[in-house]
Structures are given as C-alpha cells and as structure tokens.
Amino acid sequence: MRWVRVIIGLVYQCVVKPILFLFDAEKVHTNVARLGSSIGKFGLVRCAFRYDNPILEQTIDGAHFKNPIGLAAGFDYDGYLAHSMGNVGFGFSTIGTVTALPYEGNVKPRLARLPRSQSLLVNKGFKSQGAKAIAQRLDQTRFGSALVGISVGSSNVPQIDTVQKAIDDYAATFVVFSTKPYVSYFELNISCPNVAIGESFLNLAHFEALLMRIQLLGIAQPIYVKMPNEIEFNNAQALMARGLKYGMKGFIFSNLVKDRTNPAFDQKEIKAFAKYKGNFSGRPVKNNANTLIRFARAFVGDRATIIGCGGVFSATDAYEKITCGADLVQLITGMIYQGPQLIGQINEGMVKLLCRDGYASLQDARAAAFERME
Numbered sequence: 001m002r003w004v005r006v007i008i009g010l011v012y013q014c015v016v017k018p019i020l021f022l023f024d025a026e027k028v029h030t031n032v033a034r035l036g037s038s039i040g041k042f043g044l045v046r047c048a049f050r051y052d053n054p055i056l057e058q059t060i061d062g063a064h065f066k067n068p069i070g071l072a073a074g075f076d077y078d079g080y081l082a083h084s085m086g087n088v089g090f091g092f093s094t095i096g097t098v099t100a101l102p103y104e105g106n107v108k109p110r111l112a113r114l115p116r117s118q119s120l121l122v123n124k125g126f127k128s129q130g131a132k133a134i135a136q137r138l139d140q141t142r143f144g145s146a147l148v149g150i151s152v153g154s155s156n157v158p159q160i161d162t163v164q165k166a167i168d169d170y171a172a173t174f175v176v177f178s179t180k181p182y183v184s185y186f187e188l189n190i191s192c193p194n195v196a197i198g199e200s201f202l203n204l205a206h207f208e209a210l211l212m213r214i215q216l217l218g219i220a221q222p223i224y225v226k227m228p229n230e231i232e233f234n235n236a237q238a239l240m241a242r243g244l245k246y247g248m249k250g251f252i253f254s255n256l257v258k259d260r261t262n263p264a265f266d267q268k269e270i271k272a273f274a275k276y277k278g279n280f281s282g283r284p285v286k287n288n289a290n291t292l293i294r295f296a297r298a299f300v301g302d303r304a305t306i307i308g309c310g311g312v313f314s315a316t317d318a319y320e321k322i323t324c325g326a327d328l329v330q331l332i333t334g335m336i337y338q339g340p341q342l343i344g345q346i347n348e349g350m351v352k353l354l355c356r357d358g359y360a361s362l363q364d365a366r367a368a369a370f371e372r373m374e
C-alpha cells in the first residue's frame with residue numbers, strides 16, 4: 001500500500017527520527033530491534049510495509065529471492081529480527097557477523113551518527129552471543145518470507161591470536177550452522193576493520209588457507225565473501241580468483257570505509273570524530289562499492305553472484321547497483337536515516353525504473369549493463 005508507506009515515511013522523518021536521534025545511537029538500535037522483534041511478526045506490518053512484484057523475483061545459487069533487497073550484516077547481530085524481516089519487505093536478511101565464541105563488543109561509544117554525511121561510525125568489533133547460543137535460539141524460530149543468511153567472522157577475543165586459530169574458529173561457526181535448514185547462504189567476512197585479526201585474510205596466503213579449510217567442510221549453502229571498500233583492483237581480482245578456485249559462489253562489495261578523507265564526508269562533521277575509533281557506513285561507501293561491483297562483474301562474468309552494498313538510500317541507488325552488475329543489494333544505513341518503509345519503497349521504485357527502461361526482469365537490466373561494459 002503505497003500511501004501507507006508514504007505516510008509512515010513522513011511520520012518517521014518529521015516525528016520519529018528527530019526524537020530517536022536525540023538519544024544514544026546504540027541504545028536506540030537495541031530498543032528498536034527489541035520492538036521490531038516483537039511486533040514485526042504481525043501480518044499488519046506486512047500489509048503496511050511490504051511490496052511484492054514477480055518482476056523482482058530471482059533464483060540465485062539455488063535459492064529463490066522474492067526481491068533483491070537484503071538486510072546487510074551488522075543490524076541483526078544475534079538473530080532476533082530475522083523472522084520479521086520479510087514482513088518489513090526484505091527479500092533476504094543476514095544475521096551477524098556471528099563468531100564461534102561470545103564477545104561483548106569493543107568499548108563504547110561504538111556507534112554514532114553523522115547525519116550531514118549520511119553515515120554511521122561503527123566500532124562494534126563483532127559483538128556476538130556466540131554461534132551455539134544463537135543457533136539454539138534460531139532452532140526455535142519460525143522464519144518468514146525473507147531468506148536467512150549467516151555472516152561468519154573469527155572471534156574477537158585475546159585467545160584467537162594467530163591466523164591458524166582464526167581459521168579453526170571460522171570453521172567452528174560454519175560447522176554449527178551448515179546443517180541448519182533455515183540457513184540459505186553464508187557470508188565469509190574477511191574485511192571487518194574493527195577487529196584485531198579482521199583483515200588478516202586479505203593476505204592471499206592466509207585467505208587461501210582459510211578457503212582450503214572451508215572447502216573441506218563440504219558446505220552445501222552458497223558462500224559469499226564480504227570484501228573491503230578500499231582495495232586496489234589487482235588485489236580484489238586476486239582474492240576473487242582464489243575464492244572462485246575454492247568454491248566461493250560470490251562476493252559482496254563492500255564493507256565499511258576507513259579513509260576519513262573520503263570526499264563524501266561533510267568535512268566539519270568528520271573532523272568532530274577525530275578522537276573516535278571506528279569506520280563508516282552509508283554515503284561514503286557508495287562510490288568505491290559501485291566501482292568495485294562494475295570491476296567484479298567484468299572480471300567474473302556469470303561465474304559468480306555479486307551483491308552490492310553501501311549507501312543505498314533510494315530505489316535509484318539500488319537500481320544503480322543492479323546496473324553496475326549486482327545480482328542483489330543490501331543495506332542498513334539507508335533504513336536508519338529514511339525509515340523502515342524504505343524497503344517497500346525501493347522495491348516499488350525499482351519496478352518503475354525497470355519498466356521505464358524497458359526491462360522485463362532484473363536479469364535483463366544487469367545483462368544490458370554488462371553488454372555496455374564489454
């Protein structure tokens with residue numbers, strides 16, 4: 001119901017957001033997640049928020065996606081929301097990043113808003129209840145229409161202090177979830193800048209050792225590698241080539257931005273965060289992510305799935321990711337700034353954009369963009 005989403009959007013912009021933004025970002029996130037977990041399962045939410053159209057449906061790596069918009073890793077750390085994300089309008093929803101061992105998260109403050117830059121400062125450092133505890137709870141959950149995926153990282157605790165231990169630790173989380181019927185895909189997070197061992201696997205030898213270990217696990221679900229935002233083409237290509245060699249099904253571009261000189265930041269605003277540790281989501285992620293999606297699609301052709309992530313605030317932003325070569329699109333920050341009705345609005349807007357350009361499906365739009373690249 002378009003007009004309902006328009007009204008919800010107006011109320012969110014004019015009333016709800018100004019109130020929420022008066023309070024600490026992490027407290028608001030925790031409380032909104034709690035509220036979403038309890039009310040999100042009701043059918044009324046689905047009627048108000050969700051937009052469906054067969055033109056948006058795709059089967060990718062054996063899974064059927066009702067629409068291409070997914071919740072990115074980092075909003076639903078411990079899987080309290082996954083059952084209701086379909087009602088909010090998502091086609092898929094990533095839980096995590098989940099780690100084998102529980103971790104309380106980095107010291108606070110670890111989440112802050114940069115509204116002029118349309119960005120969030122993030123320094124959670126893989127806050128997680130731990131894979132087994134999360135799986136036990138998810139085993140009792142009735143999931144909705146959004147496909148569920150698990151983002152896997154290595155535990156951010158002092159005892160995981162070598163690459164070999166981190167590899168064992170990644171493997172432990174895959175083992176916990178690989179037999180779960182509700183897990184449709186995995187994300188392999190090798191690009192978190194906020195954890196001690198987070199980016200060690202951008203090193204090719206380390207990455208290859210990790211991939212060899214994962215390959216031995218014989219996981220049935222597709223695994224998508226979460227890639228960094230600030231990476232040279234040749235390094236991205238080398239990582240993708242290794243990933244494909246060891247059975248990875250695709251790549252997600254991208255994780256957070258580290259570079260505080262990124263021109264998308266409002267200069268005054270970013271300077272005010274000089275004393276805070278952390279990395280950034282939202283608008284500053286967008287340009288590099290889109291450039292990398294284009295590059296990745298040209299490199300992998302149709303050998304891999306590409307998921308575009310970063311700075312999606314509208315249907316136009318999401319459609320741009322598809323025409324850069326993405327099969328699917330993920331977001332978090334756009335929903336925080338625009339409101340939860342954004343997902344339905346993006347899906348509805350994408351149908352209009354597809355029709356405007358004369359495409360019968362998302363695949364057609366992507367293929368036309370790919371032809372232009374050649």
Ligand SMILES: Cc1cc2nc3c(=O)[nH]c(=O)nc-3n(C[C@H](O)[C@H](O)[C@H](O)COP(=O)(O)O)c2cc1C
Pocket residue numbers: 072073074075096097111120122124126151189192226254255256280281282283285309310311312330331332333334
């Ligand atoms: C609060 C927050 C926490 C995040 N935590 C994770 C995480 O645990 N694992 C991960 O792969 N990405 C994490 N990310 C990165 C997002 O998944 C995404 O790549 C990035 O925010 C760009 O998308 P956006 O601009 O739509 O937010 C986090 C982002 C935010 C905003």
